Amino acid sequence: MTDVAADTLLDVRDLRTEFATSHGVVRAVDGVSWDVRAGETVALVGESGCGKSVSALSIMGLVARPAGRVVGGEIWFKGRDLLKLSEDEMRDIRGREIAMVFQEPMTSLNPVLTVGRQITEACEIHLGYTPTQAHARAVEVLGFVGIPDGARRLKQYPHQFSGGMRQRLMIAIALSCRPDLILADEPTTALDVTIQAQILDLMKDLSRQFGTANLIITHNLGVVARYADRVNVMYAGKIVERGTAREIYANPRHPYTLGLLRSVPRLDEPKRARLDPIQGQPPDLTRLPPGCAFAPRCAFAIDRCRAEVPPLTSVGGAHQSACWVADSLPGVAAKPVAEQVPA
Amino acid sequence: MWRYLINRFLLMIPTLLGVAIIIFLLLRVIPGDVVEAKFMSGEGSGVSNEVLAAERARLGLDKPVWEQFAIWIWGVARFDFGISMWTGGPISEEIALRFALSLQVALMATIVATLLALPLGVIAALKQDTWVDYAVRVFSIAGLAMPSFWLGILMILGFLIFFKWVPPMVYTPFWIDPWQNMVQLVWPALAVGYRYSAVATRMTRSSMLEVLREDYIRTARAKGLWLKLILVRHALKNAMLPVVTVIGLEFAFLLGGLVVTEQVFNLNGLGLLFVQAITRRDYTLTQALVLLVAAAFIFVNFAMDVMYAWLDPRIRFR
Numbered sequence: 001m002t003d004v005a006a007d008t009l010l011d012v013r014d015l016r017t018e019f020a021t022s023h024g025v026v027r028a029v030d031g032v033s034w035d036v037r038a039g040e041t042v043a044l045v046g047e048s049g050c051g052k053s054v055s056a057l058s059i060m061g062l063v064a065r066p067a068g069r070v071v072g073g074e075i076w077f078k079g080r081d082l083l084k085l086s087e088d089e090m091r092d093i094r095g096r097e098i099a100m101v102f103q104e105p106m107t108s109l110n111p112v113l114t115v116g117r118q119i120t121e122a123c124e125i126h127l128g129y130t131p132t133q134a135h136a137r138a139v140e141v142l143g144f145v146g147i148p149d150g151a152r153r154l155k156q157y158p159h160q161f162s163g164g165m166r167q168r169l170m171i172a173i174a175l176s177c178r179p180d181l182i183l184a185d186e187p188t189t190a191l192d193v194t195i196q197a198q199i200l201d202l203m204k205d206l207s208r209q210f211g212t213a214n215l216i217i218t219h220n221l222g223v224v225a226r227y228a229d230r231v232n233v234m235y236a237g238k239i240v241e242r243g244t245a246r247e248i249y250a251n252p253r254h255p256y257t258l259g260l261l262r263s264v265p266r267l268d269e270p271k272r273a274r275l276d277p278i279q280g281q282p283p284d285l286t287r288l289p290p291g292c293a294f295a296p297r298c299a300f301a302i303d304r305c306r307a308e309v310p311p312l313t314s315v316g317g318a319h320q321s322a323c324w325v326a327d328s329l330p331g332v333a334a335k336p337v338a339e340q341v342p343a
Numbered sequence: 344m345w346r347y348l349i350n351r352f353l354l355m356i357p358t359l360l361g362v363a364i365i366i367f368l369l370l371r372v373i374p375g376d377v378v379e380a381k382f383m384s385g386e387g388s389g390v391s392n393e394v395l396a397a398e399r400a401r402l403g404l405d406k407p408v409w410e411q412f413a414i415w416i417w418g419v420a421r422f423d424f425g426i427s428m429w430t431g432g433p434i435s436e437e438i439a440l441r442f443a444l445s446l447q448v449a450l451m452a453t454i455v456a457t458l459l460a461l462p463l464g465v466i467a468a469l470k471q472d473t474w475v476d477y478a479v480r481v482f483s484i485a486g487l488a489m490p491s492f493w494l495g496i497l498m499i500l501g502f503l504i505f506f507k508w509v510p511p512m513v514y515t516p517f518w519i520d521p522w523q524n525m526v527q528l529v530w531p532a533l534a535v536g537y538r539y540s541a542v543a544t545r546m547t548r549s550s551m552l553e554v555l556r557e558d559y560i561r562t563a564r565a566k567g568l569w570l571k572l573i574l575v576r577h578a579l580k581n582a583m584l585p586v587v588t589v590i591g592l593e594f595a596f597l598l599g600g601l602v603v604t605e606q607v608f609n610l611n612g613l614g615l616l617f618v619q620a621i622t623r624r625d626y627t628l629t630q631a632l633v634l635l636v637a638a639a640f641i642f643v644n645f646a647m648d649v650m651y652a653w654l655d656p657r658i659r660f661r
Binding site for chain 2: 096
């Protein structure tokens with residue numbers, strides 16, 4: 001792995017999280033390393049079940065017990081290994097220094113508490129605000145996330161807000177204690193397409209405005225291209241490719257990334273271009289094949305792929321790929337060449 | 344919100360009217376009437392048919408059914424339930440004292456049940472599948488398995504054997520001597536309340552387990568709240584909805600349904616009165632009792648609706 005840069009905020013090293021199921025142990029996250037620098041937006045990309053959400057929950061110490069367990073690795077955050085902290089110490093970090101935005105805005109807010117109560121409680125606990133101060137802060141963060149008339153809206157309940165508005169509320173809650181890092185787990189998946197862009201733009205703006213780093217977990221490479229600085233692509237609990245958003249988008253060096261890119265519509269392509277889904281199903285994590293986990297679905301697989309797990313190696317600077325045939329993959333150029341990706 | 348509550352309230356009238364019609368007709372379908380029960384019991388002694396007919400005429404039983412109903416329902420509308428066909432005393436007096444007693448036992452049992460069920464259910468849910476959970480489940484299954492009258496007998500025997508003491512067997516109204524009253528009624532309330540708590544405990548446990556898996560509990564944890572605050576502020580209010588239903592319905596049931604337990608503790612409550620009224624074919628008294636219990640059920644339902652609205656803003660703002 002690359003040396004830790006001076007401004008590294010979160011440094012996940014060789015994280016391993018397992019779940020005990022009736023079919024055996026599932027290695028949901030299997031030796032994954034990545035980092036987030038201060039103020040940066042990093043994406044964790046992959047299909048459902050690849051371990052991206054579990055990675056985030058591991059950082060927060062919220063992996064569902066007793067089935068789930070972090071069994072190895074280190075999570076360095078501002079000079080401390082989060083995995084070594086006590087529950088009390090973790091509680092001070094959650095919401096205060098690392099906040100989380102969840103996938104389902106419809107069910108992630110408590111239906112029987114006012115929105116105000118749900119925004120102010122974190123400030124009251126972490127920052128020692130009085131109810132008046134917390135209320136003022138809540139009005140302020142509602143303004144940040146584009147909800148006007150905060151004083152009135154705070155008295156309302158979640159069901160009086162639309163899906164997109166609720167996700168704004170979740171972001172407001174996350175922002176309320178001025179955290180250094182926001183983990184956003186599929187923040188737009190449950191929303192209308194038109195709203196998705198608004199929410200992501202908002203997160204990007206807020207990140208610039210307050211210097212908050214974002215980790216965006218998504219299965220949508222379109223999101224990645226527009227909003228992330230760096231990208232980690234996960235498959236079956238491992239990182240299979242990483243690099244800057246531009247490298248990943250324009251020059252994918254792993255067949256899985258390539259498949260992902262070909263399976264989503266791109267605005268920069270002629271309308272007729274056919275979408276090309278990835279064949280097969282994500283693997284059963286209790287019975288992974290001996291070699292590369294993607295090999296059974298991979299059009300480029302050679303014998304070595306089925307025998308040996310490919311390590312994550314550089315394919316040019318910080319751009320890394322875990323593929324034996326990384327150098328001989330076709331470009332996305334099998335289709336019309338992508339225009340430059342807006343940063 | 345207000346419209347919702349007023350609607351619910353007004354709906355009580357047709358419901359009660361329906362109950363009144365059904366119980367009125369049902370009673371008249373049962374063979375025999377109060378006059379037969381009074382004079383022809385035992386060996387059917389030599390009471391002449393003329394006497395029976397005169398008695399029926401006196402009680403208004405010779406009139407057509409629809410007329411009887413009209414007279415009765417007109418009285419009910421003015422809260423005049425008439426006189427008991429058996430004793431001749433005003434029904435409101437017959438019922439008042441017994442209702443006070445049954446209501447008090449039901450209320451006390453509800454308090455006992457709630458105080459047992461909420462903490463036990465929450466702890467069992469939090470410690471799911473540990474010995475604490477198993478202990479709570481055994482305790483509540485035992486409550487379901489033991490009829491409360493049997494538990495009452497055990498209590499009385501226990502007092503007698505170990506303390507040479509028996510709870511007072513004569514009812515003292517609360518407003519005359521609260522201490523004496525409590526010393527008598529707390530035991531049936533405990534016996535009934537324990538059984539009652541069993542259902543509520545299990546409901547609290549399962550409802551709490553369900554709520555603790557909700558996304559918003561994860562959100563609350565991600566905010567860094569302490570467990571206690573998550574439980575009290577975020578989980579309990581959501582978990583209460585089904586528990587309120589169980590507690591409320593059981594309460595309404597207790598008001599009229601404690602026949603055997605009342606016997607064990609020698610309480611002259613509504614349960615006994617009910618049985619007597621029906622065996623004596625005391626139409627007016629039975630009708631009044633059924634209406635009373637129905638009204639209690641409906642009122643409890645209404646109170647539960649108010650409670651739902653208080654607990655859940657999605658109902659309040661509909």
